[in-house]
Structures are given as C-alpha cells and as structure tokens.
Amino acid sequence: MEIVQLLFYGLVLGSIFALGAIGVSLTFGILGFANFSHGDLMATGAYVAFLVYVQLALPFWLALPVAIVATAALAVAIDRGIYRRFRRGPPVLLLISSFGMALIVRSLIQLIWGPEVMAYDPGIQLAERFMGLRYQNHQLGIIAGAIALVIVVHLFLSRTKAGKAMRAMADNPTLAQLSGIDTERVVMWTWITGGALAGAAGVFLAIDTQLRPEMGWFQLLPIFAAAILGGIGKPYGAIVGGYIIGMVTELSNLVLPAEYTTVVPFAILVVMLIFRPTGLFAGRSF
Amino acid sequence: MSLLELDRVTGGYGEADILHGVSLAVASDEIVAIVGPNGAGKSTAMKAVFGLVDVRDGHVWFEGEALEGRRTVDIVKRGICFVPQTENVFPTLTVEENLEMGAFLRPGDLDEPKRKVFELFPPLAERRKQPAGTLSGGQRQMVAMGRALMLDPKLLLLDEPTAGLSPKFIGQIFDIVRAVRDFGVAILMVEQNAKQALAVADRGYVLATGQNRYQGPGKELLADREVAEMFLGG
Numbered sequence: 001m002e003i004v005q006l007l008f009y010g011l012v013l014g015s016i017f018a019l020g021a022i023g024v025s026l027t028f029g030i031l032g033f034a035n036f037s038h039g040d041l042m043a044t045g046a047y048v049a050f051l052v053y054v055q056l057a058l059p060f061w062l063a064l065p066v067a068i069v070a071t072a073a074l075a076v077a078i079d080r081g082i083y084r085r086f087r088r089g090p091p092v093l094l095l096i097s098s099f100g101m102a103l104i105v106r107s108l109i110q111l112i113w114g115p116e117v118m119a120y121d122p123g124i125q126l127a128e129r130f131m132g133l134r135y136q137n138h139q140l141g142i143i144a145g146a147i148a149l150v151i152v153v154h155l156f157l158s159r160t161k162a163g164k165a166m167r168a169m170a171d172n173p174t175l176a177q178l179s180g181i182d183t184e185r186v187v188m189w190t191w192i193t194g195g196a197l198a199g200a201a202g203v204f205l206a207i208d209t210q211l212r213p214e215m216g217w218f219q220l221l222p223i224f225a226a227a228i229l230g231g232i233g234k235p236y237g238a239i240v241g242g243y244i245i246g247m248v249t250e251l252s253n254l255v256l257p258a259e260y261t262t263v264v265p266f267a268i269l270v271v272m273l274i275f276r277p278t279g280l281f282a283g284r285s286f
Numbered sequence: 287m288s289l290l291e292l293d294r295v296t297g298g299y300g301e302a303d304i305l306h307g308v309s310l311a312v313a314s315d316e317i318v319a320i321v322g323p324n325g326a327g328k329s330t331a332m333k334a335v336f337g338l339v340d341v342r343d344g345h346v347w348f349e350g351e352a353l354e355g356r357r358t359v360d361i362v363k364r365g366i367c368f369v370p371q372t373e374n375v376f377p378t379l380t381v382e383e384n385l386e387m388g389a390f391l392r393p394g395d396l397d398e399p400k401r402k403v404f405e406l407f408p409p410l411a412e413r414r415k416q417p418a419g420t421l422s423g424g425q426r427q428m429v430a431m432g433r434a435l436m437l438d439p440k441l442l443l444l445d446e447p448t449a450g451l452s453p454k455f456i457g458q459i460f461d462i463v464r465a466v467r468d469f470g471v472a473i474l475m476v477e478q479n480a481k482q483a484l485a486v487a488d489r490g491y492v493l494a495t496g497q498n499r500y501q502g503p504g505k506e507l508l509a510d511r512e513v514a515e516m517f518l519g520g
Contacts, residue, residue, distance in 0.1 A: 161386070161390070164379065164383050164386060164387065165387065165390060167376070167378060167379055167383075168376045168379055168383070168384075168387045170378075171376040171377055171378050171379060172373055172375075172376055172377075174370070174373070175370065175373065175374060175375075175376065176376075176387070177358055178336070178358060178362075178368050178370065179362070179387050179388050179390055179433065180358070180359050180362035180363065180390050180391040180437070181387060181390045182359070182390070234378065
C-alpha cells in the first residue's frame with residue numbers, strides 16, 4: 001500500500017517536473033542552450049498567482065491563467081531584451097546570460113514579495129481517504145491540470161503549423177532555415193510555450209509546497225534530469241522523464257532517509273550522462 | 287536565357303577564399319552536374335547560390351536578379367530549394383510533416399503539392415505517418431527531395447544526393463532526378479559519383495582548386511580522355 005501512496009505522490013511531483021522539463025527541453029533543442037533561468041520563471045508564475053489570488057483576493061481560476069500568461073510574457077520579454085543579442089555568438093554566452101537572468105528574476109521576486117515563506121492557503125489541510133489512499137483535493141487538481149496542459153501541448157505540437165515548425169527546428173535548425181521556416185517566429189513560440197508551462201508548474205509547486213523566492217531554482221536539477229532522461233530536445237521524452245523522476249524520487253523514501261531524496265534526481269542525472277547521454281529513448285523518434 | 291548564372295564568383299566561408307572566379311549556368315528544365323576532386327569547391331559553388339557563402343567578388347544571377355547577400359528566406363521565396371548532403375530530413379517528424387515543413391512559406395491547402403510528391407515517390411505515400419528517422423537511406427533521400435519540391439521550385443540544388451547510398455539506390459536516385467526534371471524543375475547537383483552524374487546530366491562542369499577546368503555536355507565530358515584520366519578515375 002505504501003508503494004501505491006508513494007506512486008501517487010510521485011505523480012503529483014512528476015506533473016510539476018514534466019511541465020517544467022518540456023520548456024527546458026524545447027529551449028535546448030531550438031536555441032541550443034541550457035536555460036538556467038527556467039526555474040525562476042516557475043517562481044514568477046507562483047508569485048503572480050499569489051498576487052492575483054491572495055493580494056487581490058480574486059478567484060483561483062483566474063489566478064492560474066494570469067500566472068501562465070504573465071510568465072510566458074516575461075519569457076518572451078527576456079528573449080527579446082537579452083538572449084536575442086547573443087543568438088549569433090557561441091551558445092555559452094546564452095548559458096551565462098540565462099544564469100544572470102536567474103539571479104535577477106529571483107532578486108526581483110524577493111524585492112517585490114520579500115524573502116519570507118508564504119502559502120496560498122495558510123493552515124493545515126486534512127487529507128481525504130479513498131480505499132486507503134491518502135490524498136488532498138489540490139493534489140488531484142495538480143495532476144488533472146498537468147494532464148490537461150500536456151494534452152494542449154500535444155495538440156499544439158502535432159496539429160498546428162507553429163507547433164510542427166518548433167519540432168522541426170528542435171530536430172534540425174539548419175534544415176529548418178533552409179526550408180524557409182521563419183526561425184525568429186518559432187523562437188518566440190518556443191518561449192511562449194516554455195514560459196506558459198513554467199508558470200503553471202510554478203503555481204502547482206506553490207500549491208503543493210510553499211512560496212519562497214528560491215523555490216524555482218531548487219527545481220532546476222530534477223527538471224534538467226527529466227529533460228535529459230527523455231532525450232534533451234524531445235518534448236514528449238521530457239514529459240515521460242518528468243514523471244519518472246517524480247516517481248523515483250518519491251519511491252526512494254522506501255529505502256532512503258527523507259533528507260536524501262532530493263539527491264535522487266542528481267544521481268539519475270549522473271548515471272544517465274555516463275551511460276545514456278542521449279536519453280532513455282535514444283534512437284526512438286518521438 | 288539562363289535561369290541561374292554564376293559569373294566569376296570568388297568567395298568562401300571566412301578568411302581564405304575557396305572559389306576563385308567560378309562561372310556556371312543552368313537553364314530551365316536542365317540537369318547540370320558539378321564534378322571534380324575533393325576540395326575543388328563543388329559544394330561551395332552550389333552553396334554560393336543559396337547565400338550560405340560570402341561572395342566577395344562576382345555575381346549570382348537568378349532570373350536576371352542578383353542573389354548575393356540576400357537572406358535564405360528570400361532565396362527560397364524566389365523558387366530555389368536546397369537539399370543538403372546529410373541531415374536533410376527532420377527525423378522525429380513524420381514523412382507528411384516533413385513535406386509540410388518544406389511548404390512553410392506556402393499559404394493554404396497543401397493537399398495538391400503533397401499528392402504530387404507522393405505520385406513521384408510512391409514508397410512515401412505508404413509511409414506518410416512514419417517518422418522520417420525510421421526510413422532507409424534511399425527513402426530518406428526521397429523525403430528530402432520531396433520536402434524541397436513542396437514549394438514548386440524552379441531550381442533544385444542537390445548536394446551529393448547519392449553519398450553513402452548502396453549502388454542499387456544510386457541508380458534509383460538518378461532516376462528520381464530525371465523524374466523531377468520532367469516535372470519542370472531545373473537541377474544543379476554536386477556529385478562524387480561523377481560518371482553516373484555526367485551520364486544523367488545535360489551538361490557538366492569539372493571544377494578543380496576552386497576554378498573551372500572543363501565544361502560541356504555530360505556525354506562529351508564522359509568521352510573526353512583527358513577528363514576521364516584526371517577526374518573520373520580512368
């Protein structure tokens with residue numbers, strides 16, 4: 001039974017990782033750099049929802065979309081203002097500037113909302129029970145929300161011209177350009193998609209835990225582990241990778257003391273980079 | 287009048303020039319092959335058409351307009367499509383999606399151009415939902431050419447279309463090249479398999495060290511003893 005309980009928690013955690021990992025994987029595939037500010041985009045989403053839901057006391061169903069749109073807008077703005085200038089240079093410039101952006105975004109969050117730990121709904125929530133499984137309604141909401149967003153992303157990537165062009169560019173940027181694909185527009189769509197999902201992931205993370213300025217930064221490791229597990233640059237792989245990392249992290253509670261479970265994604269990352277650097281599904285095309 | 291004309295083009299990718307005054311021309315409905323030893327600048331000459339090379343001197347004319355210095359998108363819009371030698375498909379996209387990406391600049395319904403490509407390459411029609419990365423080398427080359435044909439180009443540039451293929455497929459590819467020309471598309475191709483390429487081509491150019499060495503109808507070049515000894519392996 002405990003295993004089922006942990007798998008359920010893993011599903012919740014995996015939903016958050018999966019949403020974050022899609023963006024990291026897409027930006028890596030299309031722009032060729034590891035975006036270190038992705039975690040802080042997640043934190044931005046969480047705090048924007050806090051602004052709408054707690055500070056402005058508006059309903060939560062409004063806070064989530066506002067957070068998603070605001071985070072996507074921030075991602076596009078950062079690209080236009082900063083990353084675009086370095087597109088033609090070596091990718092390491094983008095990597096370093098994303099590191100700088102991570103620090104800036106986190107500091108701004110701290111400046112606006114302060115360093116304290118906060119929550120959307122303070123107080124203890126009692127768990128419900130279903131056939132011996134303990135769950136909270138917000139956890140079901142996170143899983144359902146993540147699944148809905150994954151379906152939207154799938155439809156976008158497989159049915160629309162912009163989505164297909166994004167996958168094409170992640171596959172082969174040079175050929176995309178030779179085909180006459182408007183690469184700057186694809187880059188913008190990439191930031192919109194990655195930013196929107198990061199915003200949602202941040203809100204879900206804040207629901208499941210708490211808000212604090214470095215909340216997103218701490219998610220970078222499991223999210224990169226998920227993206228690499230799924231084969232970096234492959235959005236569908238990133239989803240699977242996210243859920244695997246989430247489940248394995250929670251299941252490790254069976255054998256590891258709780259304070260060590262955060263090391264699990266790192267261990268998976270190291271093992272993957274040594275033995276299967278191109279991802280679990282290398283050679284498979286999805 | 288020629289569709290495409292390189293007029294004494296000099297240029298390269300950076301400091302050192304690779305092309306030293308290369309001239310060549312392609313007329314509508316013509317298959318033209320560029321052959322020559324390794325390092326002769328064959329691929330570079332073709333890439334100069336597509337704006338991928340710094341042209342320092344000379345001109346690239348297409349339908350009477352200068353192409354040098356233009357953006358890739360502009361060149362594609364004018365009706366030139368390029369099939370690179372390697373990595374010329376999107377491996378995780380299906381065959382059909384690969385074709386759609388070739389028509390990115392084309393608004394509206396893509397059923398008609400897709401139908402034409404499937405007619406030209408029947409094996410692709412059965413595999414339209416299959417990811418291009420799972421296809422054989424020959425079929426992948428068909429996807430690559432099909433993608434380039436989706437915009438109804440006037441000129442198709444092929445960079446070593448038979449590189450790395452088994453002899454069985456090489457013959458197939460050249461058949462395809464002929465079929466594409468019969469669709470009304472001019473073809474400029476760079477080839478290592480010089481003999482077969484010249485046999486298919488209406489005209490050929492032999493380049494060496496970034497300069498024109500011989501030119502003429504494909505069959506004449508094949509029959510030329512000097513060319514054969516120096517460049518076609520006897």
